Amino acid sequence: MEYNIAVVKGDGIGPEIVTEAMQVLDKVGERFGHTFHYQEVLAGGCSIDANGIPLTEETIEICKNADSVLLGAVGGPKWDEVPSEKRPEKALLGLRSALGLFVNLRPAQMHKALSDACPIKPEIIGDGFDILVCRELTGDVYFGRHYRRESDKGWGETGADDMNYSVYEVERIGRRAFEMAMKRNKKVCSVDKANVLETSRVWRETMHRIKDEYPEVAYSDMYVDNCAMQLVRNPSQFDVIVTGNLFGDILSDEASMITGSIGMLPSASMNESGKGMYEPIHGSAPDIAGKGIANPIATILSCAMMLRYSFGLMAEADAVENAVEAVLDAGHRTADIAAPGEKALSTSEMGALIRAQL
Amino acid sequence: MEYNIAVVKGDGIGPEIVTEAMQVLDKVGERFGHTFHYQEVLAGGCSIDANGIPLTEETIEICKNADSVLLGAVGGPKWDEVPSEKRPEKALLGLRSALGLFVNLRPAQMHKALSDACPIKPEIIGDGFDILVCRELTGDVYFGRHYRRESDKGWGETGADDMNYSVYEVERIGRRAFEMAMKRNKKVCSVDKANVLETSRVWRETMHRIKDEYPEVAYSDMYVDNCAMQLVRNPSQFDVIVTGNLFGDILSDEASMITGSIGMLPSASMNESGKGMYEPIHGSAPDIAGKGIANPIATILSCAMMLRYSFGLMAEADAVENAVEAVLDAGHRTADIAAPGEKALSTSEMGALIRAQL
Numbered sequence: 271m272e273y274n275i276a277v278v279k280g281d282g283i284g285p286e287i288v289t290e291a292m293q294v295l296d297k298v299g300e301r302f303g304h305t306f307h308y309q310e311v312l313a314g315g316c317s318i319d320a321n322g323i324p325l326t327e328e329t330i331e332i333c334k335n336a337d338s339v340l341l342g343a344v345g346g347p348k349w350d351e352v353p354s355e356k357r358p359e360k361a362l363l364g365l366r367s368a369l370g371l372f373v374n375l376r377p378a379q380m381h382k383a384l385s386d387a388c389p390i391k392p393e394i395i396g397d398g399f400d401i402l403v404c405r406e407l408t409g410d411v412y413f414g415r416h417y418r419r420e421s422d423k424g425w426g427e428t429g430a431d432d433m434n435y436s437v438y439e440v441e442r443i444g445r446r447a448f449e450m451a452m453k454r455n456k457k458v459c460s461v462d463k464a465n466v467l468e469t470s471r472v473w474r475e476t477m478h479r480i481k482d483e484y485p486e487v488a489y490s491d492m493y494v495d496n497c498a499m500q501l502v503r504n505p506s507q508f509d510v511i512v513t514g515n516l517f518g519d520i521l522s523d524e525a526s527m528i529t530g531s532i533g534m535l536p537s538a539s540m541n542e543s544g545k546g547m548y549e550p551i552h553g554s555a556p557d558i559a560g561k562g563i564a565n566p567i568a569t570i571l572s573c574a575m576m577l578r579y580s581f582g583l584m585a586e587a588d589a590v591e592n593a594v595e596a597v598l599d600a601g602h603r604t605a606d607i608a609a610p611g612e613k614a615l616s617t618s619e620m621g622a623l624i625r626a627q628l
Numbered sequence: 629m630e631y632n633i634a635v636v637k638g639d640g641i642g643p644e645i646v647t648e649a650m651q652v653l654d655k656v657g658e659r660f661g662h663t664f665h666y667q668e669v670l671a672g673g674c675s676i677d678a679n680g681i682p683l684t685e686e687t688i689e690i691c692k693n694a695d696s697v698l699l700g701a702v703g704g705p706k707w708d709e710v711p712s713e714k715r716p717e718k719a720l721l722g723l724r725s726a727l728g729l730f731v732n733l734r735p736a737q738m739h740k741a742l743s744d745a746c747p748i749k750p751e752i753i754g755d756g757f758d759i760l761v762c763r764e765l766t767g768d769v770y771f772g773r774h775y776r777r778e779s780d781k782g783w784g785e786t787g788a789d790d791m792n793y794s795v796y797e798v799e800r801i802g803r804r805a806f807e808m809a810m811k812r813n814k815k816v817c818s819v820d821k822a823n824v825l826e827t828s829r830v831w832r833e834t835m836h837r838i839k840d841e842y843p844e845v846a847y848s849d850m851y852v853d854n855c856a857m858q859l860v861r862n863p864s865q866f867d868v869i870v871t872g873n874l875f876g877d878i879l880s881d882e883a884s885m886i887t888g889s890i891g892m893l894p895s896a897s898m899n900e901s902g903k904g905m906y907e908p909i910h911g912s913a914p915d916i917a918g919k920g921i922a923n924p925i926a927t928i929l930s931c932a933m934m935l936r937y938s939f940g941l942m943a944e945a946d947a948v949e950n951a952v953e954a955v956l957d958a959g960h961r962t963a964d965i966a967a968p969g970e971k972a973l974s975t976s977e978m979g980a981l982i983r984a985q986l
């Protein structure tokens with residue numbers, strides 16, 4: 271089969287890690303008989319430099335026409351002074367919205383080989399944990415109206431944002447979460463703040479309605495403040511966490527940090543037709559950009575998610591994940607995950623070792 | 629001096645722990661020559677049972693007229709089926725709003741004697757940490773309009789909430805945070821989501837304006853998702869964290885859990901004239917209510933905050949905190965903080981030991 275992939279290398283370490291990941295995809299293609307065609311486009315800081323804006327119509331069109339999008343990372347201090355409407359991160363929000371990527375899957379798994387890097391005590395972690403955060407990505411206060419008004423109490427200029435969820439949006443993300451849980455440990459924890467927010471009350475009512483469609487799945491509700499605590503207290507209690515855009519932003523980052531393997535974690539953002547954007551959860555790490563020492567594993571694992579979720583290539587996805595696992599088990603490390611005194615591989619050495627396993 | 633305290637024992641373990649705390653206040657009064665007058669009022673579940681609503685005008689009036697309010701905990705499964713407008717937690721929101729308690733101070737300190745209970749690895753914690761979360765408590769999406777509307781995209785019923793902050797509200801909480809920092813380690817980290825929210829952009833602009841009034845304080849901004857990570861990665865980096873109501877709800881709970889001493893943590897909520905409501909951050913723990921085994925320390929430490937912040941009784945506040953410290957250092961524990969096999973004191977035994985130190 272042939273697949274067209276739009277490639278947004280982006281800023282900072284983006285180009286280095288994406289280059290390794292593309293070579294991994296090529297190796298998968300060789301072994302399994304697929305061809306991946308890449309079309310590189312600009313987004314983020316490099317697009318601001320070239321075009322004056324972080325996301326052009328051309329980039330959007332190419333991403334829409336591709337079978338999926340591979341993204342490195344966007345942003346960096348160079349664009350800190352750019353006015354907020356034109357900041358690099360607007361490229362991310364713009365792509366999510368233009369492609370309708372309403373579901374964001376963020377696995378937070380502790381890699382056993384890296385358990386030393388986990389910040390939580392081993393008594394709490396036990397045999398490890400494997401959480402899938404299923405974050406809604408095109409709604410909530412992120413995409414409501416953002417505006418200023420005068421305070422009606424005479425309290426001066428007021429920043430305001432419209433937080434909201436419709437029944438349809440909740441059903442759509444909710445069903446995805448249940449479907450994911452059916453392929454995993456059959457547990458869904460829905461996180462909201464229904465004791466305060468109307469948005470959350472519609473969220474919770476809708477979740478309660480659809481949960482009956484999945485009688486095999488154990489369902490629970492949790493308040494967001496409690497979830498922020500439970501992730502630290504006992505992360506193993508979770509399987510799939512489903513939540514809105516804002517709470518998902520916070521909780522998925524917290525869950526990632528708890529794994530201690532933040533340079534290793536991939537993400538997938540998908541729309542209704544299965545098209546997706548795949549990217550590491552870490553940032554553009556401008557401090558180490560261009561040095562060839564960045565860890566490409568999160569991007570490579572993002573390609574595995576692309577193979578699985580957008581192309582339905584299960585064996586191929588497993589092969590990539592197993593290759594990464596094997597390389598880690600053999601003790602190979604990039605600088606970010608090397609123990610003090612341990613040898614650190616370059617970005618391309620790590621990529622090559624993973625390809626050698628394929 | 630004489631002080632009038634409105635006492636909301638509340639539900640679950642509330643009555644037991646507040647009773648101990650009142651006796652500690654009485655002991656402080658004896659030793660330092662003050663008289664504390666208590667007026668007990670109902671709020672939360674017990675008020676629903678007695679009056680059909682969680683918070684009556686009478687309770688509000690008595691709390692307003694008192695010099696400060698001591699609260700145990702409200703809520704429990706008994707009132708889970710009560711319609712959302714009448715839930716026990718509405719008593720908390722109602723009191724915060726009626727008394728104008730715009731600043732919520734939540735210290736997150738690791739008690740050295742309890743470092744075994746900390747979920748984070750000792751390499752990360754080092755010499756411990758001492759964070760003060762300064763949460764805005766009467767604004768944000770908590771107190772904006774909550775309503776339902778039809779989706780304008782044909783996506784069905786939509787829950788909506790108005791998130792907002794005015795310049796005045798941010799200045800008010802911001803100055804409090806800087807003043808607290810001046811008495812501590814002179815660092816303020818302001819947490820927002822200014823890359824997405826207009827509310828946060830007004831927040832950040834205002835903070836940047838007032839920070840120049842406190843040139844001795846080291847100021848930084850942090851996005852809320854990053855803060856949720858940094859609290860796990862390196863809590864010692866923080867001194868005062870100042871943030872809005874919603875982010876403060878999530879981050880203060882996360883910070884509490886990271887201390888590992890959640891049964892020990894007090895809180896203060898104050899208004900412009902210094903009146904405050906003081907309460908433990910833990911809940912009503914209905915599972916152990918009435919057994920006389922709850923840990924009264926968080927409530928007792930809340931009284932210390934009352935002495936310090938509402939009554940300006942610094943020596944008295946220090947005396948209470950030192951008494952708690954001494955009892956913990958001597959190895960005394962209630963069930964929630966006892967190591968396996970260690971002797972667990974009852975609520976009143978713990979209270980008596982603390983009073984004996986005064």
Ligand SMILES: CC(C)[C@H](C(=O)O)[C@@H](O)C(=O)O
Binds near residue numbers: 362363519824
């Ligand atoms: C850069 C920012 C707008 C973005 C978000 O909040 O969604 C990021 O934090 C993420 O989680 O992808």
Ligand SMILES: CC(C)[C@H](C(=O)O)[C@@H](O)C(=O)O
Binds near residue numbers: 495720
């Ligand atoms: C009970 C609830 C409304 C409340 C809040 O969200 O403020 C609680 O979580 C708290 O932090 O005091």
